[in-house]
Amino acid sequence: MEAMTAVCATPLLQARQLTFHRGDEPVFAPLDFVLHTGELLLIEGDNGSGKTTLLRVLAGLLHVSAGTLHWRGAPWQRDAVAGDLVFLGHQLGQKLDLSPRENLAFATGLHGQRAEPSITDALMRVGLSGYEDEPVRRLSAGQKKRAALARLPLLPATLWLLDEPYANLDRHGIALVDRLLESHLTGGGAALVSSHSTVNFHGGEPQRIRLHG
Amino acid sequence: MEAMTAVCATPLLQARQLTFHRGDEPVFAPLDFVLHTGELLLIEGDNGSGKTTLLRVLAGLLHVSAGTLHWRGAPWQRDAVAGDLVFLGHQLGQKLDLSPRENLAFATGLHGQRAEPSITDALMRVGLSGYEDEPVRRLSAGQKKRAALARLPLLPATLWLLDEPYANLDRHGIALVDRLLESHLTGGGAALVSSHSTVNFHGGEPQRIRLHG
Amino acid sequence: MSTWIPLWMHKLASPPTFYRVAGAIRPWALALALLLGAIGLYGGLVLAPPDYQQGDAYRIIFIHVPSAWMSMFIYAVMGVAGFVALIWRLKLAEVVAMQSAPIGAAFTAITLASGSLWGKPMWGTWWTWDARLTSELVLLFLYLGVIGLYHAFEDRRQGARAASFLAIIGVINVPIVHFSVVWWNTLHQGSTVNVFGHSKMAWDMLWPLLVVTLATKFYYAASLCARARTDLLDLEGGKDWVRKIADAEARP
Amino acid sequence: MSSLHEFLSMGGYGAYVWPAYALFFAILIADSLAPGLRRRRILRELRARLARHAARTVRAAEPPSSPSSP
């Protein structure tokens, strides 16, 4: 596992003096970081320090105001990145009137699906067996979150951008996210995670960025 | 502090074999508990075990299906309870186009206001100085939560029903909730709190209920 | 930005410079507008003789026609500025496009109102569903749509670009307004003024009309300068030059 | 006096001509006053924003909500 992270020469994502301005003010101070496949980058910071904003910039939902962002060595471009990235924000992007299974089927239709877990398996992994065909509207807050998390192992993306993945989850849910992250990194993926609680990551010490609003 | 909790003879809230049914199935097993002023009751349970549902039943937003619920010795009645209870759910009940100050002014107009903290003070306590007049829409997830928490010290209510008050908050925010709870209990209030993380309550060991979905 | 744009344009397009230049232009443009307006209206209301058919009612022409021309002219300016804003993402072009919209809407409203007031004695009705009248009304809706869309966005520059897109789609309406009297046989009269060739209008009536037209052009310049300056203050709120102005005006 | 009255009556069309002119001037005056008012509001809000920003920086320097040092 450790070996893998060192092998790749061109980094997956590289930021140099990256900032985002709202109006005329920068939301966070210029950032520099390098992320290789197999690596995890934790984004820390107090409420309002710009974690969500940073993740949305990296997903291409907001435009970089200054600095550069490179994806696999080339300047960041929507078409190169699109299929290779999953973003999970405060809003979960689930249709409340569809069941978790139907929501996932839509996501895999759009993004493709990995060979390994089937939709049913993925839902089982996140602990939603028995709720596959319930409308998402009828799920509890934590169950909704789990339904959204089930997209992660399904979609064939290298980079995961997770905004507070632990919020609303119980103990098992937290352990679940840790497990998902670990197997993703072992399989050659990479992830940026923002969180207020601590990540129990067994595959070595992750990188950390601290934002100051 | 400990003395206070023991003094009150009639309990603030008393449940006997309380349940709530969705369709025909009970969401949680029949519950018995007694809550006096000065006491804290923690509701624990995994995702989907019925914490939110229980709190909504206690707030009077859902109807008790079986069992009894007593408020200060008399059967639960909307008019007796209404002004004396604050409920903070997954949805924060803030208008996104108003500022925190305006939202709080509305809440105090409806519920009345305690003598002690002014709206500005309450916002300072939750760490939103400088954001008093920003539309809530422009706040980060944690800042929105804090704006909602500012209602707690302002409104003259005895019972607080808090559904996952710690979600989306940073360290300071978590300590803040603990402090708010402590001063509320010391001042003769009572609270029911559902949470996945641990509460650092300095005023003695709180009661606990564990729900099994 | 491309190198073929002359240096002075680059300089002018920088907000603080434009702010200063527009501040210098505005009083002159306004003074000229007032002067020409006074001359033109004196010529039109006092000197020009009554019309042999319409009597004195025709004197509405001196505000109706200049306003009508401005309503179309400003829309065209907005379309061009919007196009530049979309292609080159030039902040100043966004400002010009978006600040033109309310002025254009004002002139469109004047055209509609004065036309109605003229129509009552001439046609016996305030309003008919004639092609020119209708297309002018549609022009007002286009203006309002652009303004509404612009303000619907949180981010002003984004709103400006979206509204520019809408403005460009709507440009087709301008020729429709102008040629509607040619394409459809309607109640509203056709072209009587021809700037280059022979006009069908008596010179006594024509010159005040042209002078007022010029006055409205200068008025537009003055109003645009004022609006653009204000808007730049809003857009550049975080910059030092704006903070200086804010502090300077805080004291008195 | 009578010539002024004649002028104002506009050959019987005064009721149409003068409202048209009144509207013309009213709308243009409103249009030319608007930027001034907006400018005052913008500068006032900007000053308030700068003051708020200062309040936030003070808070960041010594967070009142945390007794322990970060």
Add this chain to the structure above:
Amino acid sequence: MAERVPATVTTACAAMLRRDLLLAWRQRGDLAMPVLYAVIVTVLFPFALGPDLALLQRIAGGVVLVTVLLAMLLALDAMFASDIEDGSLEQLLLAPQPPALLLGMKILAHWLTTALPLIVIAPVLAGMLHLPTAAMPALVLALLFATPLLSLLGAVLVALTAGTRRSGMLLALMLLPLCVPVVIFAAGAVAAAQQGLPWLAPIAWLAAAFILTVVLAPLACAAALRIALDS
């Protein structure tokens, strides 16, 4: 626990009204929208029917009435939607005040912000369709009583659909049968005025219905909300 500001019915009503007007003001672009919608619908008719003056004049009153009604209907949909979505409605029901009164304030604010501008613009719309000036007072008076009636009835229905997520059209559906008598009386008044007949009788009926509704609707509204939200 001493209260500095006690929660009286008056403060609560004032707070409610102030908040809703403030929200309307914050989104003042939206304020103009029902008016624009009415203008648009009115403008479409001459296109669809051709610019035949006599025909337009004949249908002017009816078209304006139906148009204003549709514009109000559109706005009605949004009356509780955002409050349900963000949890404010629950908070409202937990307040120590009679919900009927608070909802009455909401309806009042809604009427002030949507119906009043429509009433102001209605004569202009009617003028564009060549309604004779003599019929204008009847039109405005009819609207003055008909619109609050619709607001009140609409509020009850909106409250009933509060729990469902498809209120918009459903509402239109439920409200329109209730509108039929309102439209008949209002249109009757305008038509009478247009023909030079006395037109106060239908207006008086509207006024009577309005007074009855103003008393009953907020109560029904509160009851409906309670039913709709309790699942």
Add this chain to the structure above:
Amino acid sequence: MAERVPATVTTACAAMLRRDLLLAWRQRGDLAMPVLYAVIVTVLFPFALGPDLALLQRIAGGVVLVTVLLAMLLALDAMFASDIEDGSLEQLLLAPQPPALLLGMKILAHWLTTALPLIVIAPVLAGMLHLPTAAMPALVLALLFATPLLSLLGAVLVALTAGTRRSGMLLALMLLPLCVPVVIFAAGAVAAAQQGLPWLAPIAWLAAAFILTVVLAPLACAAALRIALDS
């Protein structure tokens, strides 16, 4: 990372269409709503205008056209609203597919679920207002071309308002200038048919405009969306 189901353009379009149709089916109560809305608006007219057969017959075509258009407008508003609210639109833009195509599918689904039922019911509505049977084919054909035109044009505008929170009425305002010619041609065809004149020419114009729009609108829609969402 082997993919079992690769993400081709076809699967993506199919997934998009399936999801939107499924959502429409889940809320199939809503599916009937535009139709019922149109029915009720049509029913209101005789009440507002009085039961004058000749008059109703004269305005039947125009009223049905305007009504169908308004019903579509109502539904248009909701096209992206819920997708923006729950974050699905962001997810859509992150997919490795041309957004224009995906949005085209959304528009298609929207047309299938709102306009098609309206076209089916239109002759019935027209019949209620006594439109002669001879004019029915013209009405249906005109709607067959006019409604997708409106859907497509509407989609461009909806995309422009994607980043905002008050699309509903604003949309109506922006769409009006674009629907005026559509209404004129459609109404022209129906009126001609009603008078026994040849009515294919205006329909041919509508068809030409439709073909042009079907090509251009998805592109414009994608451009608009890009402008509206990139900040």
